[in-house]
Every structure is written in structure tokens, then in C-alpha cells.
Amino acid sequence: MVYENPDGVRIGLEVHVQLNKLNTKLFCGCSTNYHDSEPNTHTCPVCLGLPGSLPVINEKAVEFAIKIGLALNCSIVEQTQFHRKNYYYPDLPKGFQTTQYDYPIAGEGKVIIEGEDGEHEVGITRAHMEEDPGRLQHMGSIDRSKGTLINYNRSGMTLIEIVSEPDMRSPKEARRYLDKLRSILDYLDVFDGDLEGAMRVDANVSVHWGERVEVKNISSFKGAERALLYEIMRQKNHIRRGGEIVLETRHFDEARGVTISMRTKEEEHDYRYFPEPDLVPLRVADWVPKVRETLPELPDAKRERFMKEYGLGETHARALTTEIKLANFYEEVASKVDPKDAAVWVSDTLKGELNYRELTIDAFTVKDIVTVIELVTGNKITEQSAVEIIRTVLDDGGKPQEIVEKKGLLKVEDDIVAKAVEEAVAENPDAVADYLGGKEKSLNFLVGKVMQKTKGRADAREAREKVLAKLKE
Amino acid sequence: MITKEEVEHVGWLARIEIDAKESDAYAEKLNSVLGYFGQLDEVDTEGVEPTYHVADIVNVFRKDEVTGSMPQEEVLANTEHKQEGNFKSPKIM
Amino acid sequence: MAAWTDISGIRQKIADSSAEEVTASYIETIGKSKINGFTTLSDEAINTAREIDTNGHEGPLAGVPIAIKENISTKGLSTTCSSKILQGYVPPYDAHVIERLKAAGAVILGKTNMDEFAMGTSTESSHYGPTFNPWDMDRVPGGSSGGSAAVVAAGEAPVSLGSDTGGSVRCPAAYCGVVGLKPTYGCISRYGLISYANSLEQIGPLATNVADIATIMDVVAGYDKRDSTSINRENTYSDALKDDVKGMKIGVPEEYFGEGIDEKVEKAAWDAIGKYEDMGATYEKVSMPHTKYALASYYIIAMSEASSNLARFDGTRYGYRVDGDNWHVMASKTRAEGFGDEVKRRILLGTYALSAGYHDKYYLKALKVRTLVKQDFDKALANVDVLMGPTMPAPAFKIGEKIDDPLSLYLADVNTVPINLAGVPSISVPCGLADGMPVGLQIIGKHFDENTIIKAAYSFEQNTDHNKARPPEVA
Known part of the structure; x- marks a missing residue:
């Protein structure tokens, strides 16, 4: 064109x-x-x-x-x-x-x-x-x-x-x-x-x-x-x-x-x-x-390198290389966790939250974002909780680990979810019947019950899968 | 030869108010000097470099180190035309 | 009026009485002055002298009074370039030379009159009115440092500082029968000297004798990191105070004895050169063919630079202001009223010489001619140690004689401006009288070879009586 x-x-x-x-x-x-x-x-x-x-x-x-x-x-x-x-x-x-x-x-x-x-x-x-x-x-x-x-x-x-x-x-x-x-x-x-x-x-x-x-x-x-x-x-x-x-x-x-x-x-x-x-x-x-000799690697060169070295797409690479501080921040994070995960969490989530608050990258530490990324990729917290942690750090301060504990954001164990599913199905025969009769919306109702019982610490997607499996039994 | 109009234009460039009455007198005096300057036309300066500085030195610098500023009061001490720490002048246009 | 006393005499008097008494006696003399040499007296002079008496001072000028030209910035002491436009301006800082003088223990008596913004040869264009020549009150003291020369000649100050853009130290020194030095460009820091034409000018001392010139130079000359054109070079000027010109080669530019020279001036200069021969020097005539174009080149460059240097005087931050509907009108009216006629003419000519369409014809051409004038000096000084000729082609003229004819005034600078174009040092020493008025001999040296011209001037002074001549009322 x-x-x-x-x-x-x-x-x-x-x-x-x-x-x-x-x-x-x-x-x-x-x-x-x-x-x-x-x-x-x-x-x-x-x-x-x-x-x-x-x-x-x-x-x-x-x-x-x-x-x-x-x-x-x-x-x-x-x-x-x-x-x-x-x-x-x-x-x-x-x-x-x-x-x-x-x-x-x-x-x-x-x-x-x-x-x-x-x-x-x-x-x-x-x-x-x-x-x-x-x-x-x-x-x-x-x-x-x-x-x-x-x-x-x-x-x-x-x-x-x-x-x-x-x-x-x-x-x-x-x-x-x-x-x-x-x-x-x-x-x-x-x-x-x-x-x-x-x-x-x-x-x-x-x-x-x-x-x-x-x-x-x-x-x-x-x-x-x-x-x-x-x-x-x-x-x-x-x-x-x-x-x-x-x-x-x-x-x-x-x-x-x-x-x-x-x-x-x-x-x-x-x-x-x-x-x-x-x-x-x-x-x-x-x-x-x-x-x-004192010239640093400039944005174009850095962008190319990020794409090559970290396997990033052009959009992420560009977003991460506009400001030198952000680029340096990213590279530190990428050295500790998977670079692609790092790109998603730094460029999409963290940068978005910072921009919304008109803050610079100085408002967040590498250590904290690494903790958040490790928690979420280690399946310990949900993506939603991860975002909540980032927001809490920016708005109220504190360390991610503390926030997880204080807010009880750790994902609940599998057997607790399984138990909640069992209870939800047993306690709501009408909804089960409606679903089996073709009313798809009833599934949401049952998942909601599971979330209620786990106080929201279950992964919604996971809960849904488990309810579905139970209904197919 | 400098004309009356040129005198007024140069007066404006130099921000010196010259009224129409004065510009004739200025033109006359300036022209006698310019006439004298005209004798430089006789000098063959083909291939001659201009001398901007007599001392042949280059690269005089200072280090990027703060040496301090004057207090505001001292800065404004030589004028009555000031307001809230600023110099004050009439509007620009 | 007071007698002439040199610096060593003053130091003796201070030892015998006190610095305060010495300063007080000068202030008393100035109080009775008829020559209008001082514009402003320092309130601090007596206190400074008293402090030196109380605390002692090891400086080479401890307690020595000195007069300072109106265009050299003195902290807390009015500095107006004798112009209405700087009325009431009090600098918040000291010029480099003032810092050095104070550190050396000098007592600043006050400021001396000058042609407005140093643009003149007569000290008539001052906002403070003209200064009169102590030798003849009907005559000009020369300029532009007329006040600095006249007060020294009248015994109102033992030494003074002036500034020399195209002869402004040497001309009044010659007209008033005192010694004046224009050092090599870059020798003395210009920091604090209010610019007229910054590629040409230097601060220079005036005194009744050559030794005092060297003493002042030892204090004020030298590197200053705040002036980018200042040269880093050590020298002791008083080392040159030797009576010894044996074998010295003198060049005499025939152009300096050109058309319009006063016969008696010509004779005094040749007599002086003859005296040097008697003292063991030799001379030869040299030719400096571009001398006749130096004046035009000098004036174009000086006016061009001045048109820009004086642009800052717009009534906004300091000095005189005339109200106007808008800033540009205010500036135009302020400048029209605040500057005198000659300053305005030079600003207009300089603006014209730099303006589109005329830049090459005037400004650039003048700079090329400057190169040729400089080459004349390089060639002439390659074969001789110094050049000599009359400082001014005629003795001091009558007040008012040339005031309405700028060109005739400019022509008086014919022997002094080439030196500024080339940047070389030059000293003017008294070499006799013509019809009762002093005549100056100009001795020109190579770049940074002040010591040779100081030695030549000192030897002349030691072997002649010209330095003993005094204005009528000065003992």
C-alpha cells in the first residue's frame, strides 16, 4: 500500500x-x-x-x-x-x-x-x-x-x-x-x-x-x-x-x-x-x-533485538522500547521470568495501569512484577487477582505477597473446588434439570454457586469446566 | 547612498525612533561617513580571509559545574518596573 | 591642584601618615576640581583606606587610590558609560580588573568621565558634560577615556584605568601629557567592561610614569576564565623597567607622518626617535601600505559590533525608560531619548553595515581589510623590535571644534586604530609640547611583547625631561 x-x-x-x-x-x-x-x-x-x-x-x-x-x-x-x-x-x-x-x-x-x-x-x-x-x-x-x-x-x-x-x-x-x-x-x-x-x-x-x-x-x-x-x-x-x-x-x-x-x-x-x-x-x-562510543543502543536497534532475542511481536517490542527506562525494566524482568510472559504483563497490564494513573515505570519495582508474574504463571493466583495486586500496589502500596495473604487471593485447592461443585449440583436440582433440558444459562447459575462457596478464590474458568464435567456424569 | 526611507527602516531595525523631520539630517550625516567607507572598494581583497578574531585560539570551555545565581532582589534592583518577582514591560504588540 | 605623586611616593606617604589621609587628600583635591573628570565618587573610598590602616594589607597597591572609567563595572557604584540610557544603573558585580585591584589593596576613588559608550576622541559627548583638558580648559582632554587621563594629569588620582577600542587610552594620554598603555588583545580580562566593539578593545592603565603602568599591569593583567578571549600567559611587567635600548631596532612607519600632521607634532616625534638613536637604538623607515584604509575598516567593524552590543539597552531591565503603547515602541522611544546623537549615528551605521544587501560590501569587506592591516604589522614587526610614531597627528583641539563633523573627528584616530585592528600592544608617552600642549609618542610592539615597549618607554622617560612637564596649575 x-x-x-x-x-x-x-x-x-x-x-x-x-x-x-x-x-x-x-x-x-x-x-x-x-x-x-x-x-x-x-x-x-x-x-x-x-x-x-x-x-x-x-x-x-x-x-x-x-x-x-x-x-x-x-x-x-x-x-x-x-x-x-x-x-x-x-x-x-x-x-x-x-x-x-x-x-x-x-x-x-x-x-x-x-x-x-x-x-x-x-x-x-x-x-x-x-x-x-x-x-x-x-x-x-x-x-x-x-x-x-x-x-x-x-x-x-x-x-x-x-x-x-x-x-x-x-x-x-x-x-x-x-x-x-x-x-x-x-x-x-x-x-x-x-x-x-x-x-x-x-x-x-x-x-x-x-x-x-x-x-x-x-x-x-x-x-x-x-x-x-x-x-x-x-x-x-x-x-x-x-x-x-x-x-x-x-x-x-x-x-x-x-x-x-x-x-x-x-x-x-x-x-x-x-x-x-x-x-x-x-x-x-x-x-x-x-x-x-558513549552512544547507547537506540530505539530501532533495541526493538529489533527484542524481537529476535525475546521472540516478541512488533507491537510489544515497539511499546517496550519507546522509553529507555521501560526497556531496561523489561529486560530485567525478562531475565527472571519467561520473556513473553514478561512482555504481556509489563507492556499490556502494568504499562496500562501506569498510564491510567499518569505514573512512570519508577512507580513499580522489578521484584514486585516478577513476583506477580511468577504467582500467575505458577497457577497460584488468577489473572484477575494479578491485576488486582498491581492496582493495589499502585494505589495503596504494599508488597504483592502481603496483598495475596491479606486479601486471600491464593487459588483454592482442587478438592475444595470439587467439593463445592458437588454441593452446588446436589443442592440445585432444578437448575441441573433446566440445563440438561437445554437452558444453557443455568450453567452460569451453577458456576456462580461454586464461586460463592469458594469465596471467589476458584478460577472461574476452571470451575465452569468442573461443573460441566459433573453434569456430564 | 542611504535614502531617507532607508534611514527610517534602519531606525526601526535598531529600535531607534526617528521621525520624518530627523531622517533628512541623519541621511546627510550618514552619507558623508558612508562615502568615506566607500574607499574600501579600492582595496583588492580577492582571496583574503576576514579576521574575526585577532587571537588565534579555539575551544575555550567551562566545566558543567554550578557556580550560583543572584538573589531575586538583586536581579530586580535596577528597575522600578516589576511585579511578583518578574520584570514588567508593556504588551508586546 | 595636587602634585603628581607616583605609586612609590604614595606608599611612602601612607607609611608616613596613613592610607586614610592620602585618600582624603585626593578627595579634597577632586572637590576643588574644575575639569569635570570624575562623574561619581565612591562612598567607600575612605572606609577602604581606613580598613587598610586598621588591618594592614600586603597587596602591591595597599592604600593606593585609583580612578576607574565609567564603562568598567563596579559593584554598588554607578556605571553608566556616561550615557543617559544607563542613568541610575548600579552593577551588582565587579569587573575582573576591579576584583584584582581590590585584592591588591587599591582604593577606588570613583568613576571617570568618557565619551558616551566610548564613542569619541574628545569626551564631549558625555551625558555628564565635557571634561576639560588640565593644560588648557578650552581644549578637549581627548577620548574616550578623557576623564581617566585628565584626572591623572590634574593630580586628582595617581593612576587610572581606561579602555582603548581605537585609541581611547592613548589619545587622551597624549593630549593630557600622561602615559597610557593599550595591551595586546586578550591580555586583560574584559569581564565587566561594557562593550563598545568587543573584538577590538582592551582595558588599559594611565599614569604619570611608565613604572606605575607596569605596576598596575602586574595587578590587572592575566588570565580570567570568564573571558573566553583572555589568554593564559604569565608575565611580570615590572621586570621590563630597565634603562636599556642598546641595539633596539625601531621601525618608523612613514604612513604615521601622513597628510594633515601638525608640523610641531612631527618634529617632536622625530626628535624622540633621534633621542633613541643617541641612546643606542637604530631606526629604519618602514611602510604599512594599508594604514590609510584602517580607519574605514575600524569604524565599520566597531559600529557593526556596537549596533549589537548596545541592543540590550531597551529600558526593560535597568536604566532609562520612556513609556510606550507596546514594548517595541517603548524600546524605540527609550533608545531615541536615551542615546546621544553620535551613539545613535554609530548604531544606525552599524545596523546598516550588517543588514541584508550591505553585509558583504561593508562588514565583510572591512574584516578582509583588517587582515591586510594585520599583515602590515606582521611584516613590519618581523624586522624590527618596535614601531614608533606620533600617537595623535595634532595636539588637543578646542572644545566644540569638531562636534558637528563626525568624519573630521574620526580622522584624528588615524594612527591609533590600526593597532586595535591588529591586536598588538602600544604605549603612548609624553615627548614634548606643541604650542604649550602635550604631544604623545606611540611605541608599538609585537603580540604579548608589552615588556619591550615598556622598556623602550621607560628608557625614554629616564633619559628625557618630557615627563617633568606639568599642566599650569599642577606643581
Whole structure:
């Protein structure tokens, strides 16, 4: 099957990734750990752009950038130099953004996603380093605000801007691309994607192979899909009404779910790039082999290996390899119990319960899930009880073994079930007669009686089989 | 030669308000300097690399170690325009 | 006005009386000043001096008063670059040089006047009004470090720090008859120096004599990890204080005696070179053919960098603010009112030189010419130890004479800007008077060879009387 792309949609994404796993900002020693702090408490003369302050590059940030470039299959530049991108905005305390220009740290690369018609390649144009501006809070909406509050805690955080080719053909593919990027970055341990503002997206969208429109201010993945769906619809309607799409920048209003044109004088840019005189060039090509050695096994490779090594199907393998923590958790579990059982219980049951509670895998221990899996595969508890144990651990705490005892979840012995069946049949001759007379529903009634007598600890399926056998006698 | 309109455009790029009355005077003064700059056209710079830095050094870094930040009070000490720990400015657009 | 006292004289006075008395006497002198050299006096000066008296201090500048240019950040002490736009700005941190001076026991007297944002050669464009030349109150002290030179010449401070982007230490040193050094680019940390043109500028000391220049350099020069362009290199500048130029090879660039040079200045410079011959040095004429293009190259680069460096002054976080309907209007009005005419002209020209369509014609071209100018220095200095010529082509001009003609003001920098383009060190020492006004001899060295030019300057001072000349009111 080949995806037809009936509307000629082309989407390219610029993703700003904040390297919040660094200890300090890009050009100063301020801590990156500002997310729960008061405004303007993680700033210094450098990231406030105070007169006379000078930047010094964080070595680790460069290392991280190279690592990301390599993970995206990019070429790494021989020599680069930070530039100044000059424009005025209150979130930019120096009146320019320090960024990379003609020599981005990482050049062309590619990422494989699950596309509309199977594996689909998205080209990476470049990835460059730059500093994050401060954060603006509009008192009201951007176009009708009374004033602006400015917090520079974010100012100077290291960003990697990853620019893709316009290779995505639907909002769904865009979403898959973003998920894939996040997955790779998660593996590299360069950022915590759960922190606010960790990944921000600008999109270029065109339909019918026409002029592209830039959509800015998309702050979440869900937002990206919505913004793109809206923008594609808007462009299609506009064309249908005889309009023409012009090159412009639009602002995504997340609350209203619409994009607004930003064609104002403020948007006329001439960035007047020039090399930052306060920073000297970077010659980092010889770092590449060393950094390459630190690259972990990436999601695609891990997925393949899980399929081969553990005999998993593609769906399980994919679900288990999206996040590195989950993948590692799974492998530990798989080393102790049957890997296929482990996949079912970790990927289907546990992950589902975690997602429902918006928890991460950190909320559960390998030891506990191994206990649960051993109990259920050893036929000591029912599958239903296993789920109950997982839920109880997550909601109330405790150890699986204790929960089993406290709730009396151990399956009852065979002879007790047999006795209960015998009693149920003997005590309910009418139901037996009805069943034998063709009323199938009466079987459920008898099984129910058995469950009652065993206080639910019998396996329902087993009880049913035993009642059936008894009736056939 | 820089025109009156270009002066106003450059004024906007540089966020320096220039009213129509001033732009003529600016154009005249800027043009006398630009005229002087024009003498560089005489210099043959074919194959000459630009000098961005006089010192021939590369790879100056710092370690990823926290050195501390300023207290909020100090950060905001140089302005009266603040609210709840933030700097405050007029709306953007 | 007070007499000129060198650092060793001051240390003697402190030993005889106290650091507090010495500082108090300078403050008293400044109080009677007519030259408007200081913009702000430090409230802490007396306390610092008193503490040194009480607790003692082992530093090489213990109790020595010093004046600091308005563009060098001093924690808790107003630093405005003599601009309205930085009105009321008090830095929350010290520049690297200030940290070093404090650690050495120096007493910071206050801040000195300058051309607004160091853009000028006359100290007339200051928001605080012009500084007057102690030699002739009708004349400019030079610039942009006019305050730093004038207060030293007037005996209001024994030593001072200035900054030199295209001659801003050497020009006022020459005009005021004092010594001023522009070190090699990367020699002194720029951390805390408010940038005008950051690829060109260095902080530099001014003093009444060469030995004091070396003493200050021993304190303020050296590596700083907060300035990425700072070079890690050990040197003791006072080791160079030797009267010995035997066999020294001097190159004299003929271009430095070019069109428009004042005859008396020319004569004073040649007399000085003659004196060096008497002292055992030899000289040869050298050619630096790109000198005539250095001015245009320098101004384009400086203005381009300045247009970006000064973008942060938008009224949002500190300094002057004019209200507006929206942030962009606020910024535009603030900058229109907060910056003076010359600063605005340079920002506009720099913005233009970097803008789409003109970047290659102006900015890139200027950087290529910079390469050629630098090559001139490499070639000339390959065969000689130092280069010499007049610092300024004419003595100090009258206040108001050039204020409305930016180009004529720029042309005065013809002999100083090539040095900044090449990044080499240069010192200006007094070499006589022309019609009663001081003339400066500029001695230029190789990269990081400050010691050779200090030695040359020191030897000249030891063997001539030019350093004994004083402004009329200074004993």
C-alpha cells in the first residue's frame, strides 16, 4: 500500500529541545534546575545580559549536541562558531540570541518513523545549538494583553534546534516523528521530556505543494497535531474559496485551537548575523569518535533485538522500547521470568495501569512484577487477582505477597473446588434439570454457586469446566 | 547612498525612533561617513580571509559545574518596573 | 591642584601618615576640581583606606587610590558609560580588573568621565558634560577615556584605568601629557567592561610614569576564565623597567607622518626617535601600505559590533525608560531619548553595515581589510623590535571644534586604530609640547611583547625631561 497524500500535505518541523539534564546553562554557571522556582532566581549577569558580562561555553553542552547529532545520523561539523542573531524582543536580554548560523554543529541526517504506509524516512536538515530566551507571560492573550511579565530563569538554557525536511505527509506522521525524536533523546539521557518547555515545536505546513506557512508557539505534541490539523483545514478552505496561500508566520493559540496571522511590523526580520566576538571558534571534529562510543543502543536497534532475542511481536517490542527506562525494566524482568510472559504483563497490564494513573515505570519495582508474574504463571493466583495486586500496589502500596495473604487471593485447592461443585449440583436440582433440558444459562447459575462457596478464590474458568464435567456424569 | 526611507527602516531595525523631520539630517550625516567607507572598494581583497578574531585560539570551555545565581532582589534592583518577582514591560504588540 | 605623586611616593606617604589621609587628600583635591573628570565618587573610598590602616594589607597597591572609567563595572557604584540610557544603573558585580585591584589593596576613588559608550576622541559627548583638558580648559582632554587621563594629569588620582577600542587610552594620554598603555588583545580580562566593539578593545592603565603602568599591569593583567578571549600567559611587567635600548631596532612607519600632521607634532616625534638613536637604538623607515584604509575598516567593524552590543539597552531591565503603547515602541522611544546623537549615528551605521544587501560590501569587506592591516604589522614587526610614531597627528583641539563633523573627528584616530585592528600592544608617552600642549609618542610592539615597549618607554622617560612637564596649575 502506498500513501496517496491526497491534499499534497508537506510538513517540516523545527523542534527546540532543551538540554535540561545539563547541570548548568549554555554560557554561565546558573543551575538548570529552575522549573519549580520563583521567577528570576536562577539568573546571573551573563544570562541577564547585564552590561559587561561575557559568555563561556559549557563543554558538556557541546558533547550532548554532538551525541544528538550522531543519534540522528547527522554529519558533525569540522569547525564552528557561535553567531549573534540580532532582533529585539523582551525575552532576549542582550538584544540578540547567541546561536549557530552557517556551520551548525550537526549537518544532514535522518530518522525512520512509522509512516502512513509503513517505514518512512524523515530527513534532518541540521541541528544547531543556541540559547533559550526568557519566558514571557502575557497579561491576557498575546494580541490583547495589558502588559508582559518577564522571567529570565529559562534565559540561557541550552537548546538544540532540530530542523527536518518537509517530509511528513500528515499530522499523524508529524506526531510519530515527534514521538520518535523524544524517544531517541530519552535514550541519550540529555533531557527530561516531562519538564515544562522541554520540547517546543515550530511547523512549516503547505498543501497542494504550495507556499509554506510557518506556525509558531506549539508547546506540546498534542498541540502539534491539533495545530497542524487546523492549519491544513484552514489552507484547504482558503484555497477552495479561491484564496491564495502566502508565505507568512502564524501563531498557534492553544486555548482556542486556532492559528492567528502575525503579519505585523514586528515580524519583519533582518537578523544581521555575525560571529560572536566574545566566543572563540570550536574545533570539535576529533571529539566525534569518543562521543560515538558513549552512544547507547537506540530505539530501532533495541526493538529489533527484542524481537529476535525475546521472540516478541512488533507491537510489544515497539511499546517496550519507546522509553529507555521501560526497556531496561523489561529486560530485567525478562531475565527472571519467561520473556513473553514478561512482555504481556509489563507492556499490556502494568504499562496500562501506569498510564491510567499518569505514573512512570519508577512507580513499580522489578521484584514486585516478577513476583506477580511468577504467582500467575505458577497457577497460584488468577489473572484477575494479578491485576488486582498491581492496582493495589499502585494505589495503596504494599508488597504483592502481603496483598495475596491479606486479601486471600491464593487459588483454592482442587478438592475444595470439587467439593463445592458437588454441593452446588446436589443442592440445585432444578437448575441441573433446566440445563440438561437445554437452558444453557443455568450453567452460569451453577458456576456462580461454586464461586460463592469458594469465596471467589476458584478460577472461574476452571470451575465452569468442573461443573460441566459433573453434569456430564 | 542611504535614502531617507532607508534611514527610517534602519531606525526601526535598531529600535531607534526617528521621525520624518530627523531622517533628512541623519541621511546627510550618514552619507558623508558612508562615502568615506566607500574607499574600501579600492582595496583588492580577492582571496583574503576576514579576521574575526585577532587571537588565534579555539575551544575555550567551562566545566558543567554550578557556580550560583543572584538573589531575586538583586536581579530586580535596577528597575522600578516589576511585579511578583518578574520584570514588567508593556504588551508586546 | 595636587602634585603628581607616583605609586612609590604614595606608599611612602601612607607609611608616613596613613592610607586614610592620602585618600582624603585626593578627595579634597577632586572637590576643588574644575575639569569635570570624575562623574561619581565612591562612598567607600575612605572606609577602604581606613580598613587598610586598621588591618594592614600586603597587596602591591595597599592604600593606593585609583580612578576607574565609567564603562568598567563596579559593584554598588554607578556605571553608566556616561550615557543617559544607563542613568541610575548600579552593577551588582565587579569587573575582573576591579576584583584584582581590590585584592591588591587599591582604593577606588570613583568613576571617570568618557565619551558616551566610548564613542569619541574628545569626551564631549558625555551625558555628564565635557571634561576639560588640565593644560588648557578650552581644549578637549581627548577620548574616550578623557576623564581617566585628565584626572591623572590634574593630580586628582595617581593612576587610572581606561579602555582603548581605537585609541581611547592613548589619545587622551597624549593630549593630557600622561602615559597610557593599550595591551595586546586578550591580555586583560574584559569581564565587566561594557562593550563598545568587543573584538577590538582592551582595558588599559594611565599614569604619570611608565613604572606605575607596569605596576598596575602586574595587578590587572592575566588570565580570567570568564573571558573566553583572555589568554593564559604569565608575565611580570615590572621586570621590563630597565634603562636599556642598546641595539633596539625601531621601525618608523612613514604612513604615521601622513597628510594633515601638525608640523610641531612631527618634529617632536622625530626628535624622540633621534633621542633613541643617541641612546643606542637604530631606526629604519618602514611602510604599512594599508594604514590609510584602517580607519574605514575600524569604524565599520566597531559600529557593526556596537549596533549589537548596545541592543540590550531597551529600558526593560535597568536604566532609562520612556513609556510606550507596546514594548517595541517603548524600546524605540527609550533608545531615541536615551542615546546621544553620535551613539545613535554609530548604531544606525552599524545596523546598516550588517543588514541584508550591505553585509558583504561593508562588514565583510572591512574584516578582509583588517587582515591586510594585520599583515602590515606582521611584516613590519618581523624586522624590527618596535614601531614608533606620533600617537595623535595634532595636539588637543578646542572644545566644540569638531562636534558637528563626525568624519573630521574620526580622522584624528588615524594612527591609533590600526593597532586595535591588529591586536598588538602600544604605549603612548609624553615627548614634548606643541604650542604649550602635550604631544604623545606611540611605541608599538609585537603580540604579548608589552615588556619591550615598556622598556623602550621607560628608557625614554629616564633619559628625557618630557615627563617633568606639568599642566599650569599642577606643581
